[in-house]
Amino acid sequence: MKSRKDSRAPPSSPSNRWDILIVDDDEEFRSHLSELLQVAGYSVRQAADGIAGLEEIEREMPSLVLLVLNVSGLNGFNLLKALRARPLSAQVPVAVISKFGFAWEASLVEADGCIDKPLRPENALHVVDALLNQKKRRFLH
Numbered sequence: 001m002k003s004r005k006d007s008r009a010p011p012s013s014p015s016n017r018w019d020i021l022i023v024d025d026d027e028e029f030r031s032h033l034s035e036l037l038q039v040a041g042y043s044v045r046q047a048a049d050g051i052a053g054l055e056e057i058e059r060e061m062p063s064l065v066l067l068v069l070n071v072s073g074l075n076g077f078n079l080l081k082a083l084r085a086r087p088l089s090a091q092v093p094v095a096v097i098s099k100f101g102f103a104w105e106a107s108l109v110e111a112d113g114c115i116d117k118p119l120r121p122e123n124a125l126h127v128v129d130a131l132l133n134q135k136k137r138r139f140l141h
Contacts, residue, residue, distance in 0.1 A: 018132050019043045021062035023053035023079065024097055025072045032119050033066065033097075040125060050074030054082060057089060064131055066115055068097040069105075080109055093131040 020042050024030045027048065034044045045062065047053035051073040057065070065083065069076035076096065083089045095113035096106045106114040112134075113127045 017043075018063045019045065019060070020064045020066060020128065021045045021047065021053065021056055022066045022097075023047045023050060023056075023071055023076070024066075024068040025049055026068070026117075029097075029117060029119060033115075033124060036119070036121050036124060037128065040128075042128070048072075050076060050079045053079055057083065057092075061089060062092060063135065064128065065092055065094045066097055066128075067094055067111070068117070069109065077109060080111060084110065091135075093135055095127050095131060 037044045047056050049072045067076045093112040095115050096111045097115050097117050098105050099117040115124045
């Protein structure tokens with residue numbers, strides 16, 4: 001007798017409530033990262049520049065922001081500063097997207113993590129999972 005498949009997501013899979021915003025003017029990178037995160041079960045929005053990123057944040061607060069610092073329009077430094085200055089967005093985790101891949105780069109700008117560019121899928125998923133699990137633990141306590 002065939003067993004029925006359980007339609008519930010396994011406990012380790014991301015919840016559909018996690019909404020990730022990617023802010024990067026590199027369309028190819030943004031698309032690859034977005035696809036990777038969607039396949040992993042996350043809801044993903046994209047912005048091609050800092051101004052569009054800020055508009056997306058104002059429209060609906062994301063669970064996590066992935067941000068390249070040298071993005072066009074409003075640069076990533078100023079976007080991160082605007083996020084941290086607003087009470088509603090101050091606690092939103094932010095990971096910088098870096099072609100250097102240095103963790104110190106993230107801490108220098110007071111970001112919460114760093115994703116490598118070019119994209120290393122295992123690195124990106126690890127950083128995203130860690131930041132969202134950290135956020136989840138904060139809400140539980």
